[in-house]
Amino acid sequence: MPMNNMQMVFGDEQGMLLDSARAFCRDRSTMPAVRALLPSAQGFDPQVWQQMAALGWLGVAVAEDFGGSGLGISSAVPLVECMGKHLLTTPFIDTTLVARVLQQAAGSDLSQRYLPDIVGGQIASLALLESEDWGDPAIGVTATPAKSGLQLSGAKTQVAYAEVAELFLVSVMYQGVARLLVVPTAAVPSAAVSRQTCIDETRRCARVDFSGVSVGMENLLPGDADSTLREVMLLGALLYAAEAAGSAAACMDLTAEYLKTRHQFGRPIGSYQALKHPMVEVLVAMENARSFVYHAASLVNEATPDRDAESACRMAKAQASEALKFAGDRAVQFHGGMGFTYECDAQLYIRRAQWSQQVFGDAYHHRKRLASLLLDS
């Protein structure tokens, strides 16, 4: 049973990354800075993005041949966890996932063409989802051979940072087979990108209609995309789980601080067990999420995720989704009347929780698949 694999490693390199990420996120993503970005068009500070590129963070999943550090996707986990803790929200996760796919599955020509630019700060985004159903294996967007290469038809939804991305990695059906295709945004008319309103206002996403877009045949990644799609779904789940675990911890800290300072009936309200005990449940849920996240990070890297790694990624996402949802919900409730206001930071977390639980599949989505892995052996 995959239950027995308890591997967890956290080496010096990851420790140093975690330390530098902590300092960076704390300085660059203060609460006023997060608040200031909420109404902005692109949702993140391009200078911060460039600094992240300069630190080499966009190259963790990229081999040294293509300008990366070759540390491996697991090194993105402590980075993303810190970003989650400080609500530093950028196209980092999606760009890293695209880089990972290109690195693993694209072949050297496409990798050479795109990876060095991504490492340098070019924004890339995944275009996978077509409906509300993250579990739907069907792909509606098609690529058909045309005079000048491939002609696309169909639309994707909730494409992260689509308005500022410079390339999309799109799942398509090509001659009846699932494939992945690199689509430079230059090939997509701006009218085809329509901004969507995210419940988590620290993020940006858009619907992208690829109908009529043409790209060259050479942009098609080699081979059947099924295993790559499975892998990117698992790694996406892991990275968003890491972010959610970080956000859950921050949300817990925010609430605990309020419970220490707010007084009612002559006592700090945190002295009441009706508030204290659920906070301990939040803590345990968050710690469990962290354990799964770092366990999964120890099992994914160069190789395609095996059963144990799949199980670990799914547990991480299932647990982190629930932890943040619970932390956000209790944060609003325990802040009382203040918690109901937009001004109170609890709203940032309860909103994020709703986004975060859905992206790359919610807790039930993953538990359902875990059931097959764990109960049907």
Next chain:
Amino acid sequence: MNGTDPSPSELAEFRAEVAAWLEQHKPADPGFLLPQTFMEVGSDQQLEFLREWQHKLWSAGYLGVHWPSEYGGRGMHAAFQHEVDRELRRQRTPITFNVIGLGWAGPLILDIGTDQQKALYIKGILSAEDIWCQGFSEPDHGSDLGNAQTRAVRDGDDYVINGSKIWTTMGNYARYMILLARTDPSAERKYDGLSFFLSPMEARGIETRPIQKITGEYGFTETFFTDARIPASCLIGGEGNGWRVAMQTLQYERGAAAGAAGGLPQVRISVSDLIDDIRHLRRDGQPLLEDPVVRDRLVELIMEEKALGLADRRTGLPGLNTDYPLSLPLSFKLRASEYQRRMRQYGLELQGGLGSLYVGDEQAVAGGFWQRAYFNNFATTIGGGTSQIQANIIGEQVLGLPKS
């Protein structure tokens, strides 16, 4: 610790020897339910079975391997006992039930006892000839141990004990008790008035009354002291140092490396055991394990159990414990005991109509194992500080919330 660290090959060789011995000598299923922990020894039949098993294991040289040979051990390195313990767990043997002796009193006596005390007590602990019990909790002071009120008054060469203790595991079988009693009621700090005794249970004035548990079984007693006289030589650690000594005994629980004699204090129950036991059952005319709601709930439990193991693992990685350093160690008891409660409770729920049968009914699933296991688990969510007290401690010490 004795001598230098043994080499991996020495350990492997020893482990193989233990494994082979166990394959041949571990007891067959006795045909009645055995206790999962030492707190569940509820009948003479169970007691005699476990006493015989521990004696056999010790006689073979596999208990207290690292304790001094002059007192019944073998004077070897603790790592050898650790190998035995792992093998006992792997082969799912019955428990080594004399836990208060093996894990608390024994290491304490070896650490701070006199030579006379060592000669008197240690061998009997290992051989299971002398069963030990613990007298800490009192009827009115369950969660507040430091406030224990049982009195011990020095009178010549004796102490005279008055008061009562409760939740004395195997109190009706024990020959000795580790006893926490108040020698100085006027001490400024309540902790400073306590002393620690290695008390005989057979003294006049000591009576035990068995407590029947929700399972219908026995296992605990209430213990009454009425002008009971025990020799002053029973005092250990000096008068007034009882609290410090009591805290010291808690340190040994962490296994052979911490000083305990080793063995298998409890059988771990896993959700995978539950799944094995209910796999053949049905619901709505279909196999139970095809029900999507059942599957979802079982996965939640599997995750919870896995998270416990991962938390243990993470405790050893300091880089991943910088934000809330006390969080994992302080919450271990709460997480583990509450998980077991939920899992075992679900174990009954899953049985359909069979879940309403009980131990003694031949149709009960696994002999009523889950029914009994669920009820018995309350010993862990209540004993040693209730889950509610644990949540207070965690909330205050990890999250910094104000005292309740």
